[in-house]
Each structure stands twice: as C-alpha cells, then as structure tokens.
Amino acid sequence: MLTIIAFILILGLLVLVHEFGHFIAAKKNGVYVEEFGFGYPPRLFGFKFRNTLYSINLIPLGGFVKLYGEEAGELGAEKTTKKIPSNQAFTNKKPWQKLIILCAGVLGNFLLGWILISILFTQGIPTPTKDVIIDRVAFNSPAQYAGLKPKDILLEITIDNKIEKLKSTNDLIDLSKKYAGQKLNIKIKRANIEKIISIVPRKNPPTGQGPLGIVVTSFIEKRYPWYQAPFFGLIEAFNITIKIVSELGKTLFQLLTFKKPQIDVAGPIGIAQFTGQAIKFGRNAVLEFIALLSLNLAVLNIFPFPALDGGRLVFVIYEWITKKRVNKNLEKYLNLTGFSLLILLALLVSISDVIKLIKK
Numbered sequence: 001m002l003t004i005i006a007f008i009l010i011l012g013l014l015v016l017v018h019e020f021g022h023f024i025a026a027k028k029n030g031v032y033v034e035e036f037g038f039g040y041p042p043r044l045f046g047f048k049f050r051n052t053l054y055s056i057n058l059i060p061l062g063g064f065v066k067l068y069g070e071e072a073g074e075l076g077a078e079k080t081t082k083k084i085p086s087n088q089a090f091t092n093k094k095p096w097q098k099l100i101i102l103c104a105g106v107l108g109n110f111l112l113g114w115i116l117i118s119i120l121f122t123q124g125i126p127t128p129t130k131d132v133i134i135d136r137v138a139f140n141s142p143a144q145y146a147g148l149k150p151k152d153i154l155l156e157i158t159i160d161n162k163i164e165k166l167k168s169t170n171d172l173i174d175l176s177k178k179y180a181g182q183k184l185n186i187k188i189k190r191a192n193i194e195k196i197i198s199i200v201p202r203k204n205p206p207t208g209q210g211p212l213g214i215v216v217t218s219f220i221e222k223r224y225p226w227y228q229a230p231f232f233g234l235i236e237a238f239n240i241t242i243k244i245v246s247e248l249g250k251t252l253f254q255l256l257t258f259k260k261p262q263i264d265v266a267g268p269i270g271i272a273q274f275t276g277q278a279i280k281f282g283r284n285a286v287l288e289f290i291a292l293l294s295l296n297l298a299v300l301n302i303f304p305f306p307a308l309d310g311g312r313l314v315f316v317i318y319e320w321i322t323k324k325r326v327n328k329n330l331e332k333y334l335n336l337t338g339f340s341l342l343i344l345l346a347l348l349v350s351i352s353d354v355i356k357l358i359k360k
Contacts, residue, residue, distance in 0.1 A: 003276035008060055010275060010290055012039070014109065014297055015062025021108025023065045025101040032068035032088035039063060067101075095320035102309045102316065109298035110237065116291035117240075118233030123284055124223040132166045134214050138206075141213020146199040148214060153189040158196075169216045176201040176211040237295065244299045269350050306338025 026033050032051065039057035046055030069089025086092055132154045137143045157164045157175050159182060166172050180203040185196050201211030224232050278289040304310040315326045
C-alpha cells in the first residue's frame with residue numbers, strides 16, 4: 001500500500017510540475033488559461049481565481065492545463081457569457097511565444113531534477129569513479145591483519161616483481177583468486193599518502209568474504225556545501241540528460257532495425273516496482289529516483305512525436321519558418337494518431353512488466 005501511495009504521489013508531482021511550467025508560461029505570454037486541474041476528471045470541486053478555474057479531480061495521477069484556443073477549431077466555441085479576446089488564444093500567439101509555452105513543461109521537469117540533485121549533493125551522493133576503493137573489511141580476515149581500512153584506494157599489486165595495475169574491481173577479484181596463498185604487495189593510497197601493504201589471499205575463504213576479506217566499490221560519495229551544490233547539480237543534471245538522450249537514441253535505432261534493446265523499458269507497473277525498491281533504501285534514494293524520472297520525462301516530452309510537446313514544437317517551427325500554419329485537421333489527426341500509439345506502447349510495456357513480475 002505504501003508503494004502504491006508513493007507511486008501516485010511521485011507521478012502526480014512530476015505531471016503537476018510539468019503542467020505548472022505550461023501554466024506559468026501561458027500566463028506570462030497573455031494566454032487565457034481556462035482551467036488548471038489537479039488530477040484528471042471527473043471533477044470533484046473547484047474555484048475560480050482571476051478567470052482561471054482551479055479544480056480538484058477524482059483521478060489523482062497528475063494534472064492538466066486547458067488553454068483557450070489551444071486548437072484553432074476551439075475559437076468561438078467557449079461556453080461562457082464572457083467574450084474572450086482573440087489575442088488571448090494560444091493559436092493566435094506568435095511562434096516564439098508558443099515555443100516558450102510548449103518548452104516550459106520540459107523546463108519544469110529539468111528544474112525539478114536539478115533541484116533534487118543539488119539537494120542530494122549537500123547530503124552526499126554515490127558517484128562512479130575509476131578507483132578501486134575498500135568499502136568494508138571483514139573481521140579476522142587477511143585484510144584486517146594486514147592493516148587495510150575502509151576508504152583505502154587500491155592502486156596496484158606486485159608479485160615476483162610483476163606489477164598488475166588495478167583498473168577495476170574485477171581486476172582485484174581475479175588477481176586475488178589467481179594468486180591465492182601467495183604473498184602480494186598492494187600499493188594503496190590513504191589520505192593522499194601512498195604506501196605498500198603485504199598480504200596473503202586465502203585459498204578457501206569463508207562464504208561471502210573472498211580471498212582478501214574486503215568489499216570493494218567503484219563509487220565515492222560526493223558532498224558539496226549549499227552554495228556549490230546548485231552549480232555541480234546543474235552539471236550532473238546535464239550529464240544525466242545527455243545520457244538519457246543517448247540511450248533513447250540507441251533504443252529507437254535498435255527497435256527500427258528489429259534488434260532487441262539492450263536496456264529494459266519500464267511502464268507504470270515497472271516504475272511502481274522501482275518506487276518500492278527506492279523506499280527501502282531511504283529518503284535520498286527516493287529523491288534520486290524522482291530526479292531521474294523527472295529528467296526522463298523532460299527528454300521524452302521534447303521528443304518530436306505527435307501528441308508530445310516535441311511533436312507540437314515541430315508544427316510551431318514549421319509555422320515560424322514558412323509563415324504558414326499547418327492544416328488544423330492534419331494537426332488534429334496526427335496528434336490523435338500519436339496519442340493512440342503512445343497508449344498502445346504503454347499497454348505493451350505494461351504487459352511486459354506483468355510478465356516479468358509473474359516470472360519472478
């Protein structure tokens with residue numbers, strides 16, 4: 001139950017942030033906002049403030065913003081006694097204004113990801129590194145007797161005048177098994193000081209300990225003061241976004257060439273499972289999960305596919321370049337087709353998530 005509630009709250013937050021971006025940009029550019037809804041209809045109740053209806057709806061999975069004249073065919077069709085000026089219709093705004101409004105939702109999701117990553121950087125967040133670092137030392141193990149300690153960085157192993165560089169945790173695992181029972185000299189770095197430690201790996205170690213009796217990692221905890229965290233958080237948010245774009249591009253190429261994608265695609269059911277896993281690891285894991293979801297949502301929405309913000313941007317850019325508007329019926333049917341395909345894709349991914357769940 002906790003997982004379901006958390007999943008609904010997280011999804012609601014991500015969608016609301018996205019729609020709030022559209023809302024603010026529309027207001028700033030003089031577009032008449034008919035309704036800002038929390039959740040999806042049917043409507044439970046609402047109130048009107050400055051010509052906008054703020055509603056609370058039954059289905060708590062996000063929210064929506066209804067802009068007057070979002071589609072050209074809506075002009076003059078409003079059911080209201082108040083005449084809305086045509087210059088407050090979205091469709092009558094200049095292309096650059098439409099572009100700002102359409103991109104604002106994506107920007108909202110990116111900002112949320114950036115803010116959460118910045119908060120995590122003030123708390124400390126695991127970050128990949130090329131170093132091989134000791135995380136834990138087992139009691140009564142060769143590592144303990146040799147004097148190895150957590151946070152020691154393992155640089156290289158020397159045996160019979162042969163130097164083996166440690167480039168990954170796998171290098172250490174393979175070499176400690178290969179030279180079990182033999183004396184090794186391990187060069188380590190501790191508090192920026194290098195030293196040599198002699199150790200003999202065990203041939204038959206206790207279960208779960210390994211020949212040396214250490215747990216190693218390739219992650220370090222990065223922590224920044226509050227005034228530096230936003231800067232480094234922005235860099236990290238950009239790096240993650242670029243990675244998402246790259247992986248999305250690879251996945252689409254693999255699908256178009258009828259190859260099996262190398263990464264798993266998760267739908268609502270899969271995301272709900274990941275939510276439960278994040279909860280088990282604590283608050284910071286949940287915040288990191290929300291940040292990653294928000295950045296993913298930003299990338300997916302800017303993708304140039306009908307019904308998504310990116311698809312609508314294509315129409316706006318076409319209008320900007322050619323000084324001509326796309327046929328309203330063509331735009332309507334393309335968006336309807338795109339929406340239908342997205343629903344179908346979500347359904348297929350959800351079925352895949354259910355099959356994986358059953359197999360587990």
